[in-house]
Amino acid sequence: MAKLEITDLHVSVDTEDGAKEILHGVDLTVDTGQVHAIMGPNGSGKSTLAYAIAGHPKYTIVSGQVTLDGVDLLELGTDERARAGLFLAMQYPVEVPGVSVANFLRTAKTAIDGEAPKLRHWAKDVNGALQNLNLDPSFAQRSVNEGFSGGEKKRHEIAQLELLNPKFAILDETDSGLDIDALRIVSDGVNRFSGQGDRGVLLITHYTRILRYIKPDQVHVFVAGRVAESGGTELAERLEAEGYDRYLHTATQA
Amino acid sequence: MTTTTEKPAVASALETSDRVVSHLHPEPSYDLADHPVPKGLEEVWRFTPLKRLRGLHADVEFQPSAIECTWTTPDGVTIAGVSGDALEQWRGVSGYIPSDRLSARIFAEVGSMLTVDVTDEVSEPVVITLSGSDASVVEAGHIAVRFAPHSSATVVFVHEGPATLGQLVEFELGDGAQATVVTVQDWTDDSVHVGRHTARIGRDASLKHTAVTFGGDLVRLSTDVNYAAPGGSVELFGLYFVDAGQHLEHRLWVDHNQPRTNSNVDYKGALQGDGAHSVWIGDVLIRKIAEGINTYESNKNLVLTDGARADSVPNLEIETGEIEGAGHASTTGRFDDEQLFYLQSRGIAEMDARRLVVHGFFADIVKKIGVPQIEGRLMETIEAELALHVGAGEGVEVGEA
Known part of the structure; x- marks a missing residue:
């Protein structure tokens, strides 16, 4: 089971001029085993949605609900949400100097599973996950995200996805800044994850390019802090041809 | 026909002892009268709470030691307490001339020294443990470490227990010597320690010096380095963890007085609790003669709670345009x-x-x-x-x- 339900979600962010609402009532359900893509123009609130669900302290939930398999995520701390099965692959993964990838992965795995991973399998699992993402084993000894190239950061996020194997993954513009080879490697990782059948994926992207490699069950167009339209992959093709202009025009009038 | 207006290279090379006008570096002198009792407004004292020094900066009487000193002696190292006439060979062995009142008093009043003579390449570390027993006893100590040319060794000082100590530690590195020094200040929280490590680096010699300070009500540790010849290299590392009410101060002073010398200073500290105070002063002087040198100094502080204060002051004085590299960085954040x-x-x-x-x-x-x-x-x-x-x-x- 991995069903994510977002109901009438309103989220604000603190600015110098007070709280500013960015999400104006998001409704979205991703059923177990499905991959949904959220597409939208810059500044539409896609990333806010991702970070708010994960519990970033910068965002305030004004109203609404987010549940994962019926568990109210918004009642939980960020770490508890992760332990409840949520994973967020970030657009800008954060550097943690002095903490090795190996130490970080083991600490995270221990936290998620509630017990330390068995040493014998773990080393093999880590090397396998790194190899899958075309990362050298020496990568494990580097400090988390420090000095990584843009592509390495994204591949490291997906290596974590495979190792931690959560119920539900939100991928925030994982495709941005990737060259064509890295895009394929990252997409393969996501497909291995979703291919398990009982997982869920919310893929946030700006471009249709990644949808050539990851086939979504549904596509949502996200404009001005809410879902403007939902449909199948044909919607993505239409966006490719027409852009977001049509939605932006409507949003301005509203 | 061309004329040149540049000075011949030899002229600048001959200027070996330029006097530097800097308020940070008092004129060295054995004479106590040249080192008046600080009042607290002086640049080199303004961060230090003098009232908590128990008179170490002034004229408190040095009492018989309440610190037990033990050590390990690997082959290739001779360690001995010396007094009387033997002091003459060891006092000022690093070329140090007192630069403050406490050091001048130690030269004048402390009648015995611990001496460490490294004559070989030694792999096992020398560990010298100074274990205090009574912080109400104010005392002073003088240690000298001599690294023979091309010798190498690691010398570790561990300071623990309760104590009130004024201390001078000299290091003389012969040509090509490789020295690793670690000094750990892990005193109890009623301790006061005012220490100075001073090192002279021989030709192509290298010193890696690390100061680690956790314990003590007040610790003020100054580390001075200068060079006897070109080609020397120092790395000065430090880490400190300051708790509520503690004052932990580290002062670095690298005198690039020889060409083609290197220095790299890197100190990191964490602070937590009310009244936790760290001070880091990083002074680097590049003299006119010191062409082709490389220096970098960095201090980073991580403030873990409210009510803590980190002072961090890097100073770079450059008197020559012919340097390889010089820089510094200081950050303090949550x-x-x-x-x-x-x-x-x-x-x-x-x-x-x-x-x-x-x-x-x-x-x-x-x-x-x-x-x-x-x-x-x-x-x-x-x-x-x-x-x-x-x-x-x-x-x-x-x-x-």
Whole structure:
């Protein structure tokens, strides 16, 4: 089971001029085993949605609900949400100097599973996950995200996805800044994850390019802090041809 | 026909003893009268709470020692207490001439010294433990370490227990010597320690010096370096963890008085609790003669709670245009929310995330020390310090596999 339900979600962010609402009532359900893509123009609130669900302290939930398999995520701390099965692959993964990838992965795995991973399998699992993402084993000894190239950061996020194997993954513009080879490697990782059948994926992207490699069950167009339209992959093709202009025009009038 | 207006190269090379007008570096002198009792407004004293020094900066009487001193003696090293006429060979062995009142008093009044003579390449570390027993006893001590040309050794000083100590430690590095020095200040919280480490670096010799300060009501440790000849190299590392009410001060002074010398200073500190105060002063002087030198100094502070204060002042005085590289950096900040969020989003509880960040912050310095016996002890102490405010870990191993 991995069903994510977002109901009438309103989220604000603190600015110098007070709280500013960015999400104006998001409704979205991703059923177990499905991959949904959220597409939208810059500044539409896609990333806010991702970070708010994960519990970033910068965002305030004004109203609404987010549940994962019926568990109210918004009642939980960020770490508890992760332990409840949520994973967020970030657009800008954060550097943690002095903490090795190996130490970080083991600490995270221990936290998620509630017990330390068995040493014998773990080393093999880590090397396998790194190899899958075309990362050298020496990568494990580097400090988390420090000095990584843009592509390495994204591949490291997906290596974590495979190792931690959560119920539900939100991928925030994982495709941005990737060259064509890295895009394929990252997409393969996501497909291995979703291919398990009982997982869920919310893929946030700006471009249709990644949808050539990851086939979504549904596509949502996200404009001005809410879902403007939902449909199948044909919607993505239409966006490719027409852009977001049509939605932006409507949003301005509203 | 061309005319040149440049001075011949030899002219500048001959200027070997330019006097530098700097308020930071008092004129050295054996005469006590040249070192008046500081009042607290002087640049070199303005960060230090004089009232808590128990008279070490002034004229308090030095009492018989209440510190037990023990040491290990690997082959190739001679360690001995000396007094009487033998003092003449050792006092000022590093070329040091007193630069403050306490040092001048130590030269004049302290009648015995601990001496360490390194004559070979020694792999096993020399560990000298100074174990205090009574912080109400004010005392002074003088230690000298001599590294023969092309010798190498690691010398570790461990300061523990209660004490009030004024201390001078000299290091003389012969040509090509390779010295690793670690000084750990792990005193009890009623202790006061005013210390000076002063080192002269021989031709192509190298010194790696690490100061680690955790314990003590007030610790003020000055580390001075100068060069006897070109080609010397120093790395000065430090880490400190300041708790509520503690004043931990580290003052670095690298005198690039020879060409083609190198220095790299890197100190990191964490502070927590009300009235925790750290001071870091990094002075680097590049004299006119010191062409082709390389220097970098860095101090980073991580403030873990409200009510703590970190003063960090890098000073770079440059008197020649012909330098290879010179720079400095100083940062003081709190926990980075983005780092904590990233770790928490991977299921790691907030406390464990904080501990990971602090461990990571110190890890690179700990790795650089290069003395495995010390590294383990340091990580344990950091762990205990973190348990005070950040919280004890629950089932998270923070060490490396």
